[in-house]
Every structure is written in C-alpha cells, then in structure tokens.
Amino acid sequence: MAALIWFNEDGINPDHEMLRDYADAARIYIFDLPYLQEWNISKHRIQFIYESLLEIPDIQIYKGEAAPILQQLATQHQAREIVTSETPNHVIRSHQREVSKFTKLVVYDEVYPGKEAAVSRRFSRYWNKHDREWMAR
Amino acid sequence: MQQLRTDLTDRQAIADYLLEEFPFVKDPGVLSPHEGGRSKGLQRLEQFPVEKYAKQRNFLDGTVSVLSPYISRGCLELEEVRQWALNRSKYNALEKFISELAWRAFFRLIYIEEGDRILQDIEQPKVAMKGHLTTLPEDIANGETGIPSMDTLIQLLKDEGYLHNHARLYLASYIVHFRKVSWRVGADWMYSLLIDGDMGSNHLSWQWVASTFSNKPYIFNRENLERYGGSVLPGDPRRDDPFNYSYEELEAQLFGGSFVSQPARTSGKYR
Numbered sequence: 354m355a356a357l358i359w360f361n362e363d364g365i366n367p368d369h370e371m372l373r374d375y376a377d378a379a380r381i382y383i384f385d386l387p388y389l390q391e392w393n394i395s396k397h398r399i400q401f402i403y404e405s406l407l408e409i410p411d412i413q414i415y416k417g418e419a420a421p422i423l424q425q426l427a428t429q430h431q432a433r434e435i436v437t438s439e440t441p442n443h444v445i446r447s448h449q450r451e452v453s454k455f456t457k458l459v460v461y462d463e464v465y466p467g468k469e470a471a472v473s474r475r476f477s478r479y480w481n482k483h484d485r486e487w488m489a490r
Numbered sequence: 491m492q493q494l495r496t497d498l499t500d501r502q503a504i505a506d507y508l509l510e511e512f513p514f515v516k517d518p519g520v521l522s523p524h525e526g527g528r529s530k531g532l533q534r535l536e537q538f539p540v541e542k543y544a545k546q547r548n549f550l551d552g553t554v555s556v557l558s559p560y561i562s563r564g565c566l567e568l569e570e571v572r573q574w575a576l577n578r579s580k581y582n583a584l585e586k587f588i589s590e591l592a593w594r595a596f597f598r599l600i601y602i603e604e605g606d607r608i609l610q611d612i613e614q615p616k617v618a619m620k621g622h623l624t625t626l627p628e629d630i631a632n633g634e635t636g637i638p639s640m641d642t643l644i645q646l647l648k649d650e651g652y653l654h655n656h657a658r659l660y661l662a663s664y665i666v667h668f669r670k671v672s673w674r675v676g677a678d679w680m681y682s683l684l685i686d687g688d689m690g691s692n693h694l695s696w697q698w699v700a701s702t703f704s705n706k707p708y709i710f711n712r713e714n715l716e717r718y719g720g721s722v723l724p725g726d727p728r729r730d731d732p733f734n735y736s737y738e739e740l741e742a743q744l745f746g747g748s749f750v751s752q753p754a755r756t757s758g759k760y761r
Binding site for chain 1: 491492493494496498499501505508511512514515516517521522524525527528529559562563564565566567568569573576577584585591592593595596598599601602603605606612613650651682683684685687688689690703
C-alpha cells in the first residue's frame with residue numbers, strides 16, 4: 354500500500370524507524386508559509402531545518418500550505434496513508450487533524466520515560482515521581 | 491505547490507538560496523555556527539563531556555551540550571540522548587543532565603495537554619503585570635538598550651539563533667520585570683529567532699520567569715550576572731545600573747509589594 358512519509362520540524366531524523374517501516378514511501382517536508390510568516394520564523398531556523406533535511410536521502414522539500422500540498426501529493430502517489438511523527442506543536446497538530454480528514458494518518462509516538470497524561474504543573478513534583486525511570490538504564 | 495532544490499551543499503549558497511525562496515525572512519547577514527543535521531548532532535554528542543555539566547552548566551562560558559537545536563528539531567531523540575548519557579558516566583555526575591532532558595519532556599507533556607492555551611497565562615501572575623507593554627520596544631529588538639550585557643545577549647541571539655539557557659533566563663527577566671513587557675511578547679520574539687524554538691520549552695520558560703507558571707518571579711542581580719556571565723558578557727557601566735542591588739531591594743523596586751505567593755495547583759485541568 355503506497356504511503357507518504359511527512360516530516361515535521363520537530364522530527365527531522367534520517368534514522369527514524371518510520372523510514373525502515375515504510376522504506377518505499379516518498380519522503381516529504383513542507384515549509385508551511387502561513388506558519389513561517391505568522392510566527393516570523395528566522396532565517397537561521399529555516400536554514401537549520403533545510404540542512405537537517407538534506408541528510409534524508411531522496412527528500413522532497415516543498416513550500417506552501419502543508420495540508421493542501423499533502424492532499425495533492427497523496428493523490429499523485431495514490432497514497433493510502435500518510436506517516437508522520439508526534440509533535441507537541443499546536444500548529445502542526447492542527448495540520449495533522451486536517452490531513453486525517455482526507456486520508457489515514459499514522460503518527461509515531463515519541464518515546465521517553467515519565468510520559469503521563471495529567472502531568473503536574475511543577476517540575477519538582479514531576480521529577481520526584483519519575484526520577485527513577487529517567488535514571489534507569 | 492513549489493518544490494525546492496536539494497542539491498546545494500555550501501552553507502552560504504544555501505543561505506542565499508533560502509533568502510530568495512523566502513523573501514519575507516530578514517537576512518541576519520551571518521551564518522549561524524550551528525549547522526543542521528543529525529550527523530552534526532551526533533558529532534556534538536560524542537564531544538560533550540557530560541561529567542563536567544553539573545558543575546559548569548550555569549556559567550555562560552561553562553560546559554553545556556549545545557544539543558538543544560538537534561533535540562528540538564528531532565535530529566536526535568530525547569531517549570537516545572538519555573541512553574547515551576547513562577552509558578557514558580557515573581550516576582552522580584549524570585543526574586543534573588538527565589533532569590534537564592526531563593525538563594524538556596515535562597514542557598512537551600504540558601504543551602500536548604494544554605495546546606495553544608500555553609500562549610496565555612497558565613496561572614495568575616504573582617506580581618502585578620496588567621500594565622505591561624504589549625509590543626516589544628525597538629531598542630530591545632535592535633539590541634540597543636544601552637546595557638552592554640543585555641545587548642550582547644540580544645546580538646548573540648540574532649547572530650547565532652541560539653543562547654545558553656541561563657542567558658535566555660537573564661534576557662527574559664530583563665524584558666518582563668525590568669522593562670515591564672508582557673511575557674507573551676518577549677516569548678514570541680525569542681521563539682521567532684531561536685533555531686531550537688519550541689513553544690513548550692520557550693513559552694513555558696517565559697511564563698516560569700514571569701511567575702504565571704511558577705510560585706515567584708525570576709529576577710537576577712549584578713552579583714549573579716558577574717558570577718555566571720564569565721567571559722561572555724562585557725562589563726556594564728556602574729552608573730544607573732539597574733541590576734546593582736540586593737534581591738530585597740530589587741523586589742521592592744520592581745514589584746513594590748505586589749508580590750503574592752499562591753499555592754500551586756497540583757495537576758491536571760485548571761479551568
């Protein structure tokens with residue numbers, strides 16, 4: 354089943370397991386212009402992202418609006434699913450919700466210790482609760 | 491839908507190309523010393539003497555990992571950096587570094603739970619802030635405050651897209667408490683400039699400084715700045731020095747008795 358791998362700015366990892374799981378999928382990144390302009394994102398960040406993307410073999414980099422471009426690419430590639438990685442960024446999460454309206458979206462969770470739902474609002478309490486997990490080999 | 495080229499390797503050529511493709515972006519005139527890519531992040535990881543971190547991390551010229559751009563952009567994953575550190579050094583030397591990774595996870599968890607509500611006050615401020623400025627004064631944006639230490643930090647941020655964490659706290663405190671600018675305005679500005687801009691870590695740290703995500707406002711004084719500023723910061727003129735006071739004097743000057751300590755919420759939803 355054809356798929357697209359959609360990288361976001363919080364997960365530019367050429368060794369990510371989704372690349373092994375979807376070895377034949379086209380690799381896509383989109384510089385979302387409304388986001389860059391609304392948040393006045395600096396050239397240094399754009400360059401850091403771009404340089405990081407260049408380490409992903411066969412990466413296709415686009416600029417425009419993320420969800421409409423993905424819809425077009427999904428049609429072109431006859432992709433049945435779009436694969437991406439978890440991010441806390443609320444703007445990218447809203448793009449993910451838009452994408453999931455027109456295709457199946459597979460999101461790879463980020464893995465780290467102490468991942469819980471209703472987290473304390475003070476780090477000291479969080480750390481007291483999870484320090485052993487964090488310090489465990 | 492426009493596809494960008496991927497055949498450039500020279501960093502200056504990449505910079506020139508990106509300025510053409512993104513004409514709304516301001517040209518900083520210099521290349522950041524922080525080059526993107528997982529391979530660069532792995533090199534930095536291998537060169538990082540994690541055993542020195544706990545003692546030196548607060549000093550602006552001390553040993554820190556400078557891994558944040560690579561972790562924030564996902565070139566390196568939190569868990570792999572944690573595993574690397576655990577295999578590298580003894581438990582006691584590691585705890586501080588690992589707890590800093592946990593801070594990042596903590597911010598991510600709050601951000602995922604709250605979404606764009608982190609752009610508003612998470613809690614009531616513990617000091618008066620209603621009259622704070624809602625735009626960033628130009629002298630701050632331009633790095634022309636007239637205070638050499640703060641101007642140095644602003645210029646570093648603009649030139650490199652990165653600042654040491656302690657420097658970020660100094661700058662945030664200066665902007666919010668000494669200059670009375672809304673934390674949100676400062677946070678948006680810093681977010682826009684940082685290579686490792688991540689709204690969870692950035693905006694919640696500004697709220698921590700402001701006291702809307704902590705029990706008290708974060709302030710610093712001359713003694714602290716000189717102790718940790720090291721070789722990075724130039725000396726400031728002593729005349730009209732806004733930082734050259736004891737913490738008690740600064741609290742009285744900056745907050746004028748408006749400091750109100752409140753019990754923190756323990757967890758979960760607050761609305």
